Amino acid sequence: MTSDRRFEQDLPSLLEDLYIGPMPTYRDYVLHQTARTRQRPAWSIPGRWLPMDDIARQPVLVPRLPWRTIGLGLALLALLVGMIAALVVGGRPHLPAPFGLARNGLVAYASGGDIYTVDPVTGNSTAIVRSPETDSNPRWSRDGTQLAFERNPGLVYVVRSDGSALTRVTPEPLSTIDSYAFSPDGKEILISASVAGVPSILVAATDGSQIRQLDVAMPATNATWRPPNGSEVLFMDARDESNGYGSIHVVSATGGTVRTILPSAEAAGRYRGHPAWSPDGSLISYGEWTHAPGNNVQTHVIAADGTGDRTLPIPPTAVWQAPYGWSNDGSRLFAIRGYTGGVDQARPVAIPVEGSGFGIEIQYPGAIDTAGVSAWEWAPDDSSILGKPTSAASQVLLDPVAGTSRTLPWTSISQPSWQRLAP
Amino acid sequence: MDQRGLIERARRGDHDAFAVLVDGALRRLDAAARLILRDPHLAQDAVQEGLIRAWRDLPGLRDPDRFDAWLHRLIVNACLDLGRRRRRRPIEVELSPIDSVTVPDHSNAFAERDLLDAALRRLDPGHRAVVALHYLLGMPLPEVAASLGIPYGTAKSRLHYALTAMRTGAQVGAYEAAATIPGGQPA
Numbered sequence: 001m002t003s004d005r006r007f008e009q010d011l012p013s014l015l016e017d018l019y020i021g022p023m024p025t026y027r028d029y030v031l032h033q034t035a036r037t038r039q040r041p042a043w044s045i046p047g048r049w050l051p052m053d054d055i056a057r058q059p060v061l062v063p064r065l066p067w068r069t070i071g072l073g074l075a076l077l078a079l080l081v082g083m084i085a086a087l088v089v090g091g092r093p094h095l096p097a098p099f100g101l102a103r104n105g106l107v108a109y110a111s112g113g114d115i116y117t118v119d120p121v122t123g124n125s126t127a128i129v130r131s132p133e134t135d136s137n138p139r140w141s142r143d144g145t146q147l148a149f150e151r152n153p154g155l156v157y158v159v160r161s162d163g164s165a166l167t168r169v170t171p172e173p174l175s176t177i178d179s180y181a182f183s184p185d186g187k188e189i190l191i192s193a194s195v196a197g198v199p200s201i202l203v204a205a206t207d208g209s210q211i212r213q214l215d216v217a218m219p220a221t222n223a224t225w226r227p228p229n230g231s232e233v234l235f236m237d238a239r240d241e242s243n244g245y246g247s248i249h250v251v252s253a254t255g256g257t258v259r260t261i262l263p264s265a266e267a268a269g270r271y272r273g274h275p276a277w278s279p280d281g282s283l284i285s286y287g288e289w290t291h292a293p294g295n296n297v298q299t300h301v302i303a304a305d306g307t308g309d310r311t312l313p314i315p316p317t318a319v320w321q322a323p324y325g326w327s328n329d330g331s332r333l334f335a336i337r338g339y340t341g342g343v344d345q346a347r348p349v350a351i352p353v354e355g356s357g358f359g360i361e362i363q364y365p366g367a368i369d370t371a372g373v374s375a376w377e378w379a380p381d382d383s384s385i386l387g388k389p390t391s392a393a394s395q396v397l398l399d400p401v402a403g404t405s406r407t408l409p410w411t412s413i414s415q416p417s418w419q420r421l422a423p
Numbered sequence: 424m425d426q427r428g429l430i431e432r433a434r435r436g437d438h439d440a441f442a443v444l445v446d447g448a449l450r451r452l453d454a455a456a457r458l459i460l461r462d463p464h465l466a467q468d469a470v471q472e473g474l475i476r477a478w479r480d481l482p483g484l485r486d487p488d489r490f491d492a493w494l495h496r497l498i499v500n501a502c503l504d505l506g507r508r509r510r511r512r513p514i515e516v517e518l519s520p521i522d523s524v525t526v527p528d529h530s531n532a533f534a535e536r537d538l539l540d541a542a543l544r545r546l547d548p549g550h551r552a553v554v555a556l557h558y559l560l561g562m563p564l565p566e567v568a569a570s571l572g573i574p575y576g577t578a579k580s581r582l583h584y585a586l587t588a589m590r591t592g593a594q595v596g597a598y599e600a601a602a603t604i605p606g607g608q609p610a
Contacts, residue, residue, distance in 0.1 A: 007590050015559045018536045019454035027449055030471050034445075034478040035438050041482065 094422040098142035098184035099227040099279040101328045102380035105419025106161075108138035108147055109395065109412035115149050116410075117161070117419070120386075120397070123409050128163040137414045141182040144419040146206065148189055150177055156191060158206045161419070169204040170211060178221055182206070183253075184230040192223045192235075199238035203253070215255045222273070226250070226304075227281035234275055234284065237264065248275050248286060250304075261306045262286075273297075274323050277304075279330045283353070285323045294341020299323040299333060301353060312351050315358050321349070324376045332400065334376050334385050337361065348376075348385070350400035362398045364405045375415040386416035430487040433478075441478055448491070452498045455555040459502040459548050469505045473498035495560045496570040499552050503571075506548045542589045553581045554589075 096102035106117040108128070115129040115138045129135055134152040141147070148158050154173035159166045174193040181190050191202040201214040201223040214223075219238040222245070226232040233253050236245040246264030251257070261284060262272065275286040282304055289297040297320045302309040312333065314321045320338040327334070332350045339345040351359035362385075376387040376398075385398040395412050398405045426447075432440035452473070456466035477497050484493060543551055552571060556562040562570065568578035 008586060011586075011589070012558045012561070014536065014539055015458065015554070016454070018540055019458050019559065020450050021454070023446070023450055024453045024467070024470070026467050026471070027445070030449075030474050031438075031442050031445060033471060034441065034475055037475050037479050039436055039482050040479055 095143040095145065096380070096420045096422045097228075099281075099328070101382060101423065102144075102420035103423050104380050104383070105140075105144050105421040107386065107395070108140055108417045108419065109410060110136040110138060110149070110414035111410070111412055115147065115159075118410050120408070120418075125410060128161075129157075129159055129166065139180060139182070139415075139417045140419045141186040141206075142184050142420060143186055144421055146182065146186055147417075148180055148182060148206075150180075154193070156180055156189060156204065158189070158208075167206065167208045169206060169208050170202075174202075179223070181224060183225055184228060188230075190223050190225055190233060192221050201233065201235055214251065214253075216249065216251050216258050218258075220249075221245070222275055224275070224277060225253070227277050227279055234261070234277060236272065236275060245272055246270075248272060248284065261302065261304070262309070276323065276325055278326050278353070279328055283330075285326065285333055285353075287322050289320075295320045295322075295338055295343070296341070297322045299335050299351070301333075301355075310355065312353070312355055313358060321351075325378060326353075327378050327382045327400075328380060329382055332359070332382075334378065334400070335359075348387075348398050348405070350385070360400060360403050362400065362403045362405055364396070364398070377416045377418055379418055380420040386418055388412055388414070388416060426490070427487050430481075430484075430490045434481050434484065434487070436482075438478075441481070444490070445474060448494060451560060452494070455495070455559050456498060456502050458543065458555045458559060459499065459551045460506055461544060461551075465505050466502070469501040470498060472505070473501040476501070492562065492566060492570070495556060495562060499556055499560075499570060503548055503552055539589055542591065543585075546585055546588055550581045550585045550588075553578055554585050557582060 104120065106126075107120050108115065108117050110116070113134040113136070114127055114131070115135050116125045116127055118125040128138075128147065129149065135149050135157075136152070138147045138149040145161055146158055147161060148156055148169075151157050154170070154175060154177060155168060156170045156174075156177070157166060157168050169189055170191070174191070174195070175197070176194040178192040178199075180192070182188070183190065187206055189204045189206055191204060193200060193202060195202070195213060199219040199221040201216060201220050202211055203214055204211040214220075214233060216235060220235040221238040223233050223235040226234060231253055232250050234248065234250050237247040237249065238245060246266040247260060248262040250259045250261055265272075265288075269290050270288055271290070272286050272288050275284055277284060283301055284304060285299060285301050287297045288300055289295070298314070299312045299321045300309055300323075301312060312321065312335075314337060318337050318339050319341055322336045322338075324334045324336065326332070327350070331353060333353055335349050335351055336346050337349045339347075348362040348364055349359045350362070351357075376385055378385055382400075385400055386395060387398065388395045394410065395408045395416055396405055397408055426444070429440040429444050433444060449470070452470050453466060456469045457463055460466045460469060473494070474497075477494050484490065543554070546554070549571070553567055556567040556570060557564060564578055564582065565575055567582075568575040571578065573581075
């Protein structure tokens with residue numbers, strides 16, 4: 001027998017001599033521990049289906065975990081994640097949701113053919129677009145990062161909120177632009193304008209790359225994106241606008257089959273206008289009137305599927321109530337209410353949409369009418385309503401809770417538009 | 424009751440049967456753990472972890488005849504895992520069992536074991552695990568390889584390396600003298 005073989009033969013007994021001692025003193029402790037441990041059901045153990053060779057090789061991690069190391073590792077990981085998040089979030093502007101309540105930003109307005117923004121708190125104005133052209137009607141994008149405006153004659157431009165990246169989105173002048181609005185994601189603009197003399201809906205990319213006409217198989221006007229994602233477009237049939245419009249429709253933003261919300265009532269002598277989506281896209285408000293002598297418009301609310309049409313209440317002495325726009329929280333509608341067949345006693349009013357009351361009328365000293373004030377807009381936080389009566393060059397701010405109003409220091413020829421900021 | 428009967432009872436939750444099984448294996452398991460970890464406290468932790476896992480997972484053991492091999496793997500892998508987790512902790516070398524073991528040839532035996540222990544100390548835990556499984560727990564080399572998750576060739580190589588180191592440490596010359604065949608021809 002070689003020495004190697006003999007050594008190997010003797011090794012087990014050598015090792016036994018060296019290492020095997022009496023029964024370890026921790027025997028009772030170990031058995032106490034195992035007695036307190038519940039056995040796992042056989043079905044829950046992978047070894048029932050997988051080779052136990054593999055299972056037994058897995059690290060045993062029962063007691064005495066290195067909590068200090070784990071804690072330190074987790075703390076470092078959290079710190080790292082926090083730093084990355086701060087870099088990512090900090091490097092990206094925090095934007096508001098396209099609909100719903102937001103924080104008040106700057107007010108955009110046109111004056112002297114240029115585009116300005118003004119801080120409504122300090123009154124400090126800043127020129128955003130100054131040029132020899134005549135620019136008007138700036139409109140903020142839903143996220144407050146872009147402005148669209150009209151440049152005479154009949155062109156629509158987009159510019160960033162700081163005045164940079166001026167982009168023309170309409171390749172050819174449009175003869176009559178009724179309205180335009182950014183899509184919820186800010187990538188497109190919906191334009192109601194005349195094309196070859198026909199009221200039409202156009203969709204223009206804000207980067208100026210393309211413009212398309214939305215095929216709705218009829219003359220169309222008053223187009224608006226459906227909240228919250230702009231998947232549909234609401235519009236009115238503009239075949240005969242001599243007395244107002246008759247029917248309200250919806251079509252996919254990509255075109256296709258038109259869905260009628262309200263069929264024409266012209267045969268019954270009823271006409272409609274000012275359709276507007278609620279912020280959640282579930283309801284539509286609109287005004288309806290007849291051609292009886294004097295103003296008799298009433299404010300209606302209807303579900304997006306065309307059901308549940310109802311008229312919002314007006315005081316017994318009031319005659320008419322014309323809708324303008326939804327509060328950002330969707331609870332109120334801004335309207336102009338008249339107590340005669342004319343505009344001499346017309347008052348702004350914030351009406352609860354659910355129809356629980358007549359709302360709060362706002363004291364306004366000057367003349368106000370439904371034709372001259374083309375738009376009113378709720379502040380992003382719903383604390384006030386911004387408008388511009390035709391009788392004054394200045395914009396006005398209405399308090400829908402206190403029922404008061406004040407004239408703002410800046411003059412403007414345009415509709416109001418208020419920047420939305422992240423809350 | 425035979426071991427198979429004890430295992431069956433323990434699988435069904437009989438902790439007394441499990442205690443009998445532990446009593447029959449604990450000294451050898453403790454020895455293997457101390458051989459691998461070179462630290463009696465870590466060895467105690469490893470054995471405790473291995474036995475708790477054995478008790479907990481015993482209902483899942485498909486073949487009771489594989490109990491010993493399964494338990495040895497659990498203990499050795501618990502040792503290696505603990506060794507990895509505590510690798511920065513200073514190793515305490517302790518030969519306490521020798522103090523209580525009666526050895527006939529005192530002077531030579533102590534010297535030989537000291538040298539062997541010193542040689543094992545110089546090996547890493549992976550090599551010592553091969554030695555423990557194969558020589559102390561009696562596991563065939565292919566099963567050692569499977570238990571440690573290493574190729575058979577690696578297990579064989581580790582064993583060879585460990586043997587060489589131990590032989591050197593234990594002054595193999597003494598064996599060489601005793602193994603020489605008269606006439607000068609090596610066996």
